[in-house]
Structure formats: structure tokens, C-alpha cells
Amino acid sequence: MISLNRYSVLEPTTTRVVLGVRKLLAVMSSTFMNGGGGVRDLYGEDRATEDQLIITPRSFSVSSGCTLLRDPRYNKGLAFTERERDAHYLRGLLPPAVFNQELQEKRLMHNLRQYEVPLHRYMAMMDLQERNERLFYKILIDNVEELLPVVYTPTVGEACQKYGSIFRRPQGLYISLKEKGKILEVLKNWPEKNIQVIVVTDGERILGLGDLGCQGMGIPVGKLSLYTALGGVRPSSCLPITIDVGTNNEKLLNDEFYIGLRQKRATGKEYAELLDEFMRAVKQNYGEKVLIQFEDFANHNAFDLLAKYSSSHLVFNDDIQGTASVVLAGLLASLKLVRGTLADHTFLFLGAGEAGTGIAELIALEISKQTKAPVEETRQKIWLVDSKGLIVSSRLGSLQHFKKPWAHEHEPVKELVDAIKAIKPTVLIGSSGVGKTFTKEVIEAMASLNKKPLILALSNPTSQSECTAEEAYTWSKGQAIFASGSPFDPVEYEGKVFVPGQANNAYIFPGFGLGLIISGAIRVRDEMLLAASEALAAQVSQENYDKGLIYPPFSNIRKISAHIAANVAAKAYELGLASHLPRPKDLVKYAESCMYSPGYRNYR
Numbered sequence: 001m002i003s004l005n006r007y008s009v010l011e012p013t014t015t016r017v018v019l020g021v022r023k024l025l026a027v028m029s030s031t032f033m034n035g036g037g038g039v040r041d042l043y044g045e046d047r048a049t050e051d052q053l054i055i056t057p058r059s060f061s062v063s064s065g066c067t068l069l070r071d072p073r074y075n076k077g078l079a080f081t082e083r084e085r086d087a088h089y090l091r092g093l094l095p096p097a098v099f100n101q102e103l104q105e106k107r108l109m110h111n112l113r114q115y116e117v118p119l120h121r122y123m124a125m126m127d128l129q130e131r132n133e134r135l136f137y138k139i140l141i142d143n144v145e146e147l148l149p150v151v152y153t154p155t156v157g158e159a160c161q162k163y164g165s166i167f168r169r170p171q172g173l174y175i176s177l178k179e180k181g182k183i184l185e186v187l188k189n190w191p192e193k194n195i196q197v198i199v200v201t202d203g204e205r206i207l208g209l210g211d212l213g214c215q216g217m218g219i220p221v222g223k224l225s226l227y228t229a230l231g232g233v234r235p236s237s238c239l240p241i242t243i244d245v246g247t248n249n250e251k252l253l254n255d256e257f258y259i260g261l262r263q264k265r266a267t268g269k270e271y272a273e274l275l276d277e278f279m280r281a282v283k284q285n286y287g288e289k290v291l292i293q294f295e296d297f298a299n300h301n302a303f304d305l306l307a308k309y310s311s312s313h314l315v316f317n318d319d320i321q322g323t324a325s326v327v328l329a330g331l332l333a334s335l336k337l338v339r340g341t342l343a344d345h346t347f348l349f350l351g352a353g354e355a356g357t358g359i360a361e362l363i364a365l366e367i368s369k370q371t372k373a374p375v376e377e378t379r380q381k382i383w384l385v386d387s388k389g390l391i392v393s394s395r396l397g398s399l400q401h402f403k404k405p406w407a408h409e410h411e412p413v414k415e416l417v418d419a420i421k422a423i424k425p426t427v428l429i430g431s432s433g434v435g436k437t438f439t440k441e442v443i444e445a446m447a448s449l450n451k452k453p454l455i456l457a458l459s460n461p462t463s464q465s466e467c468t469a470e471e472a473y474t475w476s477k478g479q480a481i482f483a484s485g486s487p488f489d490p491v492e493y494e495g496k497v498f499v500p501g502q503a504n505n506a507y508i509f510p511g512f513g514l515g516l517i518i519s520g521a522i523r524v525r526d527e528m529l530l531a532a533s534e535a536l537a538a539q540v541s542q543e544n545y546d547k548g549l550i551y552p553p554f555s556n557i558r559k560i561s562a563h564i565a566a567n568v569a570a571k572a573y574e575l576g577l578a579s580h581l582p583r584p585k586d587l588v589k590y591a592e593s594c595m596y597s598p599g600y601r602n603y604r
Ligand SMILES: NC(=O)C1=CN([C@@H]2O[C@H](COP(=O)(O)OP(=O)(O)OC[C@H]3O[C@@H](n4cnc5c(N)ncnc54)[C@H](OP(=O)(O)O)[C@@H]3O)[C@@H](O)[C@H]2O)C=CC1
Pocket: 205, 206, 207, 208, 209, 298, 299, 318, 319, 320, 323, 326, 350, 351, 352, 353, 354, 355, 356, 385, 386, 387, 388, 430, 431, 432, 433, 434, 437, 458, 459, 460, 461, 464, 484, 485, 486, 503, 504, 505, 506
């Protein structure tokens, strides 16, 4: 193992080699085998997104033997060559066969496919991540459409629900109320110092599954593995964090295997102080440019945290902003199928929380940008229904602040289907977290009003989806353009195959984050979200449209992410928020060159 310029602990099985700089450079340049796609610098793409390369150290550490086999970042398992086995004291610790990474991948995919229970696949993937990180990312990248539902929604939802009983080794950083006053010290316990992206949750709104407390850790871990696999951000710069302020989930509080604090959630001042200490400690420890992605906070905290820290930190709320950007992209793309402009459409949401109001606002902004009409005016064609019915002006006094802009003049309407009949939307978006709410009557109402109704069932995981793909296509008699938060298989209806798209913020956040990193952006702005949407929409091909798709397939996601990153970075430069100067000429190429690739390196 070669560890440069860092805190490498010298363990008994570690030999330290001291070299002159010139010799070190020679060794390094011949040492790394480029895995494809990364920049060809001395460090390989592992450090490509770092601020600058510092080539000062005169030593590197070579861990060997069992220590090397147990280090997931450097372990290659049977792929260690004969020469490496000699050089690193691995003789006898491995069986004689030498496999290349492709053969390892083939074997692993074969084994993975033997598991019929998705959770078992998830656990096998987590085991692999902790055993051989490069192989984990190699198989995730190469089999992204097959494995996304395993490491991400829907399976990650079940994994979080059962996190206590499937818990093996800790992943990520846990910051609980017990660490109040010591958060900076806790951050310093994390072995990596060059952190570029943190995904943090407090576990209160995990997908549409509600409060899972500390067990929400599966979400930051999963999201960050997508940062690497889909966006090319190197794994060592990603930090998953769960803030544990307790849980109000009685089932978990009474579960003997629950891994979190066994108390009700802290709220008010106690909550705010812990979060504030966390935000200050992150900036102090990692600097101004670390991206903090808020994930799956309940809406009574999410909007306030975003507003509070967006002027002092590089913060991004994936559920509000990432979801908005992915849905806007789908809408822009859908105009190829339904014609007209965004301003010609009428939008109705079931669910007026983070996702719903976040999307609504970005649509209003985009229409305002396109038509030059004030956003107060462009909001008028966007309507939302919450658990109490249509959001109308007579409810203004009791509405949460984020719903108020959507309280238009209308008589109260309780049921979704009646709201559809009254508002006559062309687009129906489900963001309620409640499954089966797009009933046959709802879909039929949309199909009776529109030749091609656009129906997005965004809620995750699959159990919470507002309807299935099959329901959307059959109840609309094949008229619907449909996409969902969690994936569905293609559906055959009356001899025609309909391919549903996946409207999930996973299309956006990896490329969005990469764009912030490569430009050295210091703040997130709405214009960057619009730029990301436009880049994603531009990646939908005629072949995709011909299948009724409004999103490109995930199999192209790294190329898509590079385009998103480039557009986001370009916007950061345009807005004067980028700190990496000079601006690279070709931002797409630059983004691609910065991406981590999981091919093995040769160790001398
Ligand atoms: N596809 C994707 O990329 C994403 C999907 N999501 C999914 O969206 C869902 C919602 O997330 P989020 O917006 O953050 O959650 P929130 O809790 O912020 O909002 C949920 C909204 O749904 C409303 N609601 C709840 N039950 C009903 C019901 N029976 N009828 C009508 N409205 C109802 C709530 O009403 P009230 O305010 O009255 O309580 C609230 O307005 C989750 O399932 C999540 O997984 C989220 C982000 C990204």
C-alpha cells in the first residue's frame, strides 16, 4: 500500500521507505496503472479533485501482509500479482490462483445473483465495500442499472429499517447528543482529512418510511457510494454522518437491537445548538469548500437548516433542491413528447413538503426565467394538495411557511380526484410519501383530461410509490408518460412495451456535487440547479424519447454527471462563486478527467 503525504500509521506490518523527491516521483509515475478515465497525474485520479497537489513528502508507507489484505482501500484479494505477493509479504496468505479484476467481477456478480432476497444482496455489497473498495465500485459502475436498486432505493430503505439487526461494522460517523461540546474532536477521529462531501441525516424522514433514528445511516452511506460510482468523487473524500438526537419511533425505542440513543428526539434549542456546533465544526475542520448535503431531515427542520446555513456554508438539500432539479429536467425533456412550453402546463402535486414545494418553486423559477414574468405570477399555475386537501388561500393562517406561496384563490377541495377535476392539470406529481394514492380514478381522471398526461410517482421506496408503472399505463390505457422515484420494470400493455423512467435525485446530486468541487464553488445558488436540469434534459436522446422516456438510462450516468458537473461549474464561474482559477476551457473534459475510476493500481 502506498500512502502519500498523510497520517499513515506505522503498524507492525508496515515498512517505511524514505526516498529523495526525485526518486519518489520516478517510483510513483511508474507505480500507478491508470484504471481508465482518471487524470494521469502522479497520484492518479485518487487526488484529482483536490485543491492542489502537494509533492513534498519524502516518504511513503507500504503496508503488507494481513494488514494490506484487511485494508479495503488497497486490498485486491486474489488480484495481487505474484510479484506483489512477494513484495508485500502475502505469500501463503492467499490461495495460489491469481485473478484479474474482470474475473473477480464476474465471480461476484454470479454470486450476487444467487441471492433471491434483495436485502441479502445489499448485505453482500456492503461486505464487499468493506473488504475491497475498488472492486465494489467497479461492479457498481459496470452494473449500475442492476445494482442501483440494491445499494439505493428501494433496498436501502429495508436495510435502514433493519439496520440494527444487520449491523456488522460501523460505516460513517455517528454524532449523538452525547458528543455535544466535542463534535470537533469527533470529526478528528475520522481517518480521512481531505473531505469534500458530507451527506448528513438526522434520520427523521428516511425516504417515505418516517423516523428511523440512528438507523438512517444507510442513507448517507448509500448516497455517498453514488457520489463515487455515479459522479466520480473519490471515496476517501466522502464522509457519511448521522446526527442522533433520539427517535420518536416507539418500535425502535423498544427494539433491543436498536443502535441509537434510546430517547425521544431533542427539539428546539437543544436540537438547534447541536446542529450549529456541527456546522461550525465541519467548517473549522474541513474549510469553506466542503459540501454539506442535508438528506432526509423532516421538513420542520430541513427548510430552516437550508435557509440558516446557505449564506455561510456550501450546503445543498437533496430532497428540496436535488429533487427539484431532477423533476424539472424530466419536465423540460417531456416537452419533446407533449409539445408546448413549460408555461403552457398546469401542475398539481400530491404532497406539499420538501420535495413538492421544492419542485414547485424551481418550476416557477424556470418559467419566470423563460417568460420574464414575475415568479409570483408563474406560481399561479402550480397547485399542491397536502394531507388536508388543496392548498388554498382560506387556509393561509394555519399553513407552514413553505406552503404559503402556493395558497391560491380557490374553494377548499379535500380529495385529490376532485382537485384534478377542478384544476385540470396536465402534470400530476406524487410527493406525499404515501403509497397507492394515485388510484384508478385519479389516473383515469388525468387521462380523460389529457392526451398524454405526465404522471410522476416520486415517493420512495417502492412500497410508498403513489402507483406502480403497470397501474399508470393500464389505467391510462397507455396514454401516460410515467416516471417514478424507485425503479419499475418495463410494462407490456396491448402489445406495446412501455419503459418507465426513474425520476430520482440520484441523477442530479453526484454530478451537481462534482461541479461544485471542480469549480471550488463556495455557495449553492438556484441558477446552478437550473443549469443541472438543463444539462440532464439535454442528455435524453431520440432513442429514449421513442421509448417514452424522459430520462436517459442510468447506464450512461458518468457521462451525464460530467455534463451536469460542467454546467454547474460554468454557472459557478459565471456567478463569481468559483475559487478554482483559471477556469478550465473544456469543463466536460475536465470533469471527466477528475473522476475516480476503480481499476486496480500496481504496487511495487
Ligand atoms: N424521487 C426522488 O428523487 C425523491 C423522492 N422523495 C420522496 O418523496 C416523499 C416525500 O418526501 P418529502 O417531501 O421530503 O416529505 P415531507 O414530509 O416534507 O412532505 C410530505 C407531504 O405529503 C403530504 N401528505 C402526507 N400524507 C398525505 C396524504 N395521505 N394525502 C395527501 N398528502 C399527504 C404531507 O402533508 P402535510 O404537510 O399536511 O403533513 C406533506 O405535505 C418521500 O416518500 C420521499 O422518499 C423525496 C425526495 C426525492
